[in-house]
Amino acid sequence: MKRPLTTVLTLSFIALLAGALRAQAQDASDQTGLSSAITTAEGEARFVHQSPQGPTQAFVREYDGKSYDVGEFDFLLRSGWEKALLDLNVKDLNSGNDSGSLDFSLGSSINLKGDFDILTHRLANQQDGMVINNQWSPNTYHTERSAGQTAQDAIKRTVQEQELTLSLPGSPEYRLFAGNWLQTKRGDRPVTANNIVYQESTDWFTRENNFGIDLDIGQHGQAYYEFAFRKVDDKTDSTTIPAPRAFAVTAPQDVTTHKVAFRYNPTQSLSLAAALSTRERDNQSNGLKQYNYSGNLSASYRPTKDLSFSARLYEHATQVKEQTVYVGQVPDMDFMFVKADIEARYTGMPGQTWTAAYKPEYTHRTNAQLWAETFGAATYQNVTVAAVNSQLNAPAGDDTKHTFQGGLTLALPLDMELDLKENYLMANRAAYENSPTLSNDQSVALTIPLPERLYWTSSLDNSRSENQRSNLTAFKSQSDTIMTGLTWSAPKGSLSFNYAYERGTDNIDAWFGLTNAARGGGTVKNLIDYPTAPYTYQNNVLSASATARPTQKLTLNGDVSYTDSNGAFLISQVFDPYFQAPYAGQTAQSINPTDVRILRWGLGARYMLTKNLSARASFRQESWIDRFNSANDGRDDIFSVGLNAAF
């Protein structure tokens, strides 16, 4: 994908802009004689060569919009005068990942900010499958598109934002602000429907315009009001491949928001803040309206220099106004939750910091019981008998949670620091089957300063949670995480190293319908009850980065990250004769497993040719290896050389 024309045009534009700005800055300085005028400008041109390998590169290049053999450009301008300030920064122009920002201030009265960002999101064809007899077996009921087809699927997301603030004289001082936020998502993406993977064109558009006023309340407070209108539109045509099909949900919306917020500090030790907002979302395609009402009241109080308290009361409610043309199976669920938290922090004992918090939470849902699935009677191979409708999975109509937190930071000899934390949650019932009624998390962290500006940190997290009141799935979850890191920083270089290991298991009571089950007398017989069906996962993540300045002219940098992840729904207890052809007679180990290794590393060097001119070179490699499904494998090498000039 070569783009010589855009390359030349962009290069010309940058050169012209740089020259003009440099001349203008010089003129301004000459004419006004402003000794404090500061203007620095920097431009960089790079040649980037990319050589992807592998069937799709879709995973390894998921967020990489870079093209093959193109020129990329950066430009930076920083100016400051006695009455104005301008910062302009554009990066990676012509790469497919272009971005930029602008900040302009004229005295204290006008501030204009803006930025844009382009993201190319390649969407991998997410092939599903099972591991049978220890071999990957793609889903045989699934019609995939070829790897070559899906390699071209990508959505280009463009976001741009501008905000203008006018500070107006007066008493009290107040400011008017107005903003514009625009997001577009255009391109093609794979969409699966009825076991067929389609390619769907996407052209989504969201714009939000907001304006408001914020003002001072005396010397110690502030308030602002903001109105925002968001327009969401779907301009997608009906193109889908392989067959036209109107399965995509189009959701044009008008969203209107009013928000008012204030803060007031009556004394230096007491601070108060509050906010209220309403949001109305009008779905233009079905006429349904959703109303959100949110409120927040926060306070912090520091009676002594060693003791501080904070408290918060937060409410959020959602209500859907339905209409008769579009009727779901049951009415939409409305809900309201109220959360509070109270926290204290005490540093009065030498070398110790104590924290304690209590966080109650109440949620009310209307129509929750209507969402229960109904269950027929069943008997299982392990002689479990379930009467008709004896078990439900309805969300809780009301649930209350209480969370208690405690923490202690201890200063140890040799400037070491030990951090202990405990988080304990109790709920009277689970909001959903996979929500815990009991959860207990602990963490221990140790920081050790070593000689020669080295810091070593390590921590151990442990988490256990369980739905103890489940009448259906008995969801349980547990995880352990070990993390360690080393940092070093000195004038001639820096080093950062981090490693994390995480493992976890979630368990549920799952039932499986099977081909040899039989129905008799209103009861389904011979099903499998799998009371501890596990989902297990492990992650090893290592990352490191370093910079070095061996001489005043040479800077070297490097980074590496390595991820080794595996996770799967293990089903080893399920085997013949429960599979139909083509799996009949075989044993399955897992469904939809992930077992990948991702390596990302890069090296770069910058050499100062003159005071204002430097040369850069870098190499990056990213690779993705899927131990089960090699169709996902990919590797990408990116080499770039560039010249950087400061004006």
Add this chain to the structure above:
Amino acid sequence: MRIPNFLFILAAGFLGAASAFGAETSSPALSSGTAAAPVAAPTPAPALHSEPAAPSDTAATEVGATVCASCHADRAEAFKKSWHGRKMPAVKNLPFEKSCESCHGPGSRHAAAAGDKANPGFATTLMTAEKNERCLSCHNQRDIMNWKVSTHNQQGLACAKCHKVHETEGPPKPTNEVCLDCHKKKRMEINLPSHHPIIEGKVACADCHNPHGGDFRSIRAESDRELCVKCHAEKAGPFAQEHPPVAEDCMICHKPHGSINNNLLKQSQPFLCLTCHKAAHSDTTNGKNAFNNPKGTLMQRETCTNCHFNIHGNDNGKWFTQ
């Protein structure tokens, strides 16, 4: 629009009252736009929207930045080019000569003692909260308004822990690395196979989180769901056929920072779905005889959303299959 309009009126009244209150209490000296002289902090909170409030030090007098630069030459040179150093004259009408002492306080005793760190002592003797007050005297508007009731403030975090006051040349937006230095588990999560493009530099922590304290919580929306649907608007609905957890909180099924599983799911399918729909397609739910479907059993279909593809909601049929 009934209630939003009502709130609009309420907001207008609130702002009107606040404005009147502000007019009564604001200091004439501060609103005149003249430079405020260093004062002995007669009010409990620092001045707003004037020059930064200089700390009290009755015994010391201002010496000017040139004197400071005679010892701290490198820092002064870097500061001149920095965002802070360029913004002070441009926006605060504060010449470079006054810039050091506008935050650090009068430096005559410090200079006379050839570097006595206790005087003005900004870096050595002030508590974190006192240092932060210096920053908050200017940086106190909308996005930073809630700092004092924020989690980071409650944990005793100093502004300078994340912001390089003297050196940062561009707008002072800390990189993700600053956040990840403390939030180490997030560093692991953003490196997992499915992740938001954080390591690719296309999403910043501060795009979703307000580290200075949001109006409602630490995120930049009134709820988790509203935060997600700003970008993922097609999931917002409201739909005639809603999936309750989708309507309530995206985090019931997704891990926003990163996951082993496709689409940031907490567990792979079908396990994730079975955590609530235990007996799906087992012939015991709703009287269906799904397991005799010629396309195979639930397990052989492997991923629930192959059929229930509109799992975030739809308008035209049951079970999100249309």
